[in-house]
Amino acid sequence: MKKRELKNLLYEQVARIGKAVSSPKRLELMELLAQGEKTVETLTSELSIDIKLASAHLKALRDARLVESRRDGKYVVYRLSGDDVAHLWVTLRLVAEEHLVELQLALQRMVASPDTLAQVGRADLLEQARRGEVIVIDVRPQDEYDAAHIPFARSMPLAEIERRLKGLPKTRDIVAYCRGPFCMLSDEALKLLSGKGYRVTKMLDGVAEWQAAGMPVERSPGV
Known part of the structure; x- marks a missing residue:
């Protein structure tokens, strides 16, 4: 494999993570799963979306190896694939708070x-x-x-x-x-x-x- 092709492959793999976290709902899923594992039904209720959409978002996170799932009877339970994924969410939020005035203003409204x-x-x-x-x-x-x-x-x-x-x-x-x-x-x-x-x-x-x-x-x- 040529050097350029190899570099392209390397960046493409890292970009999979960026693509997976490019949705507000997926970020919220990461935050919720940082609290502990949850069923699809619980996540659907917390995010106020239907099961079909929640499952699609979870699939995107799973394809990027950011979440894992297991079956518990008739339920499918999701969890983050590691503590580093929770840290990724925190880091993304901190960077956003540092650089986005819009987010800073929104947070100020939360803490009146x-x-x-x-x-x-x-x-x-x-x-x-x-x-x-x-x-x-x-x-x-x-x-x-x-x-x-x-x-x-x-x-x-x-x-x-x-x-x-x-x-x-x-x-x-x-x-x-x-x-x-x-x-x-x-x-x-x-x-x-x-x-x-x-x-x-x-x-x-x-x-x-x-x-x-x-x-x-x-x-x-x-x-």
Whole structure:
């Protein structure tokens, strides 16, 4: 094989990844699967698209070896093919945030009040949570928490917060997190808890961002 042909082949192979992640819905699929494996039906519901379209997007990701699937009874379950794929999503988002003013403005609209953001670094937050000085709550669904979560975080899915308020003392600061900067579950938790008189902020990190920064995560027993 000639050198030019070889170089063309090399770049073509890398371009397969670029083509696979060139769809907004596929990026959202990557973000969701970074939380843990999910069935096609769950992904379809989360993305508000039909199964046929979801399957087509998943096929494109699978053809690029970014996701894998397994059968569980009558369901097909998808997962990322490695932690590096979750890191790829985080890296793409960070580059976009750095260079695209439109994305920066959109994110600013999501965080209308900067004082609702936790002002502590990752290592300090982890140490404060370890000492019990702050309560970190994971407001994602339970299965995502089980797959991986920030150490010392409590699982408190958004749908269950209101009936579990007795377990949250008002004497300590609370930090909520969900799937990352584009996730709005923590915003809803923030609104609910602050309305009940809790001192609560949110952090933009999800588990994928936390891991990409080299921070440790924990998994529930049996996962």
